[in-house]
Amino acid sequence: MKVIRNVADLGAAMDPAPGRAPSVGLVPTMGSLHAGHLSLMAAARAECDVVVVSLFVNPAQFGRGEDLEQYPRDEVGDIATAESAGVDLLFAPAADQVYPEGFDTWVDPGKIGAYLEGSARPGHFRGVATICTKLFLLVKPRRAYFGRKDAQQVAVVKQLVRDLELPVEIVACPTVRDPDGLAMSSRNAYLSPDDRQVALALPRALEAGLAAHRSGTDAVRAARDVLDAQPGLRVDYVAEADLDGPTLAAAVVVGSTRLIDNVVLDAEA
Ligand code: AMP
Numbered sequence: 001m002k003v004i005r006n007v008a009d010l011g012a013a014m015d016p017a018p019g020r021a022p023s024v025g026l027v028p029t030m031g032s033l034h035a036g037h038l039s040l041m042a043a044a045r046a047e048c049d050v051v052v053v054s055l056f057v058n059p060a061q062f063g064r065g066e067d068l069e070q071y072p073r074d075e076v077g078d079i080a081t082a083e084s085a086g087v088d089l090l091f092a093p094a095a096d097q098v099y100p101e102g103f104d105t106w107v108d109p110g111k112i113g114a115y116l117e118g119s120a121r122p123g124h125f126r127g128v129a130t131i132c133t134k135l136f137l138l139v140k141p142r143r144a145y146f147g148r149k150d151a152q153q154v155a156v157v158k159q160l161v162r163d164l165e166l167p168v169e170i171v172a173c174p175t176v177r178d179p180d181g182l183a184m185s186s187r188n189a190y191l192s193p194d195d196r197q198v199a200l201a202l203p204r205a206l207e208a209g210l211a212a213h214r215s216g217t218d219a220v221r222a223a224r225d226v227l228d229a230q231p232g233l234r235v236d237y238v239a240e241a242d243l244d245g246p247t248l249a250a251a252v253v254v255g256s257t258r259l260i261d262n263v264v265l266d267a268e269a
Helices: 008-013 035-047 075-086 122-141 148-164 187-192 195-199 199-213 219-228
Strands: 001-002 025-028 049-054 089-091 145-146 169-173 233-244 246-254 259-265
Touching: 001 008, 001 145, 001 148, 008 122, 008 246, 025 122, 025 169, 025 195, 035 075, 035 169, 049 075, 049 187, 049 219, 075 089, 089 122, 089 219, 122 145, 122 148, 148 169, 148 259, 187 259, 195 199, 195 246, 195 259, 199 233, 199 246, 199 259, 219 233, 219 246
Parallel strands: 001 089, 025 049, 025 145, 049 089, 145 169
Antiparallel strands: 233 246, 246 259
């Protein structure tokens, strides 16, 4: 596996040899890799000739007062993890490679990025859309792999690819959960064992919402009831929305950790 840190070297590495254009699969991440990320790499490995993983804690998608400084980082572990997942190239740039002095152009999603996570975290999806656009232009992937765990992000990225006619297929992969039901997330590292017990109300609430939906009752109400009954947890939002399909999405705060999760609202029992 090659590790590349400079944009110029990445451009050279991604130029196909004359006469041969291998299919490239890109997995954008902020590192601290876990089984959720690995599922995206496995999907890319199965479908593409060349697998590129980016590892970049993107300052532009963090708001003021958010956890940019504390965000868990483990580059040495991530390099070993990516290598053992069969990744061909890891792109791990410093911030000034991505946002050099004078950088001043942004990709700003419209309505799809303005509610739920977008209203809780103003500017978040502008940062996401901008880094994804840059990565798509630099890596030139045929496919890029994202987790349904961040369903609104999938919707934002699909919208940007459609609107800007970027030649990349966005592949949405299912949410990977720990055995206790909590969706895997780098931010789970912030949770104490007690916090974690409290946080389990989030997947429980979404399951209750899904069951209500399947029985023809109010999914949001059912999920909210479970969350409201859980001490030690603050609800940021619970909502039904079209996030790359009908979705029940929620965000909660446990201690100082903000967690998001969602389920697809299918009709089947
Ligand atoms: P992050 O490093 O948190 O920015 O995530 C990088 C990619 O991994 C995003 O497309 C996420 O949606 C995806 N991802 C994160 N957690 C999970 C999970 N538990 N299951 C599936 N995909 C995930």
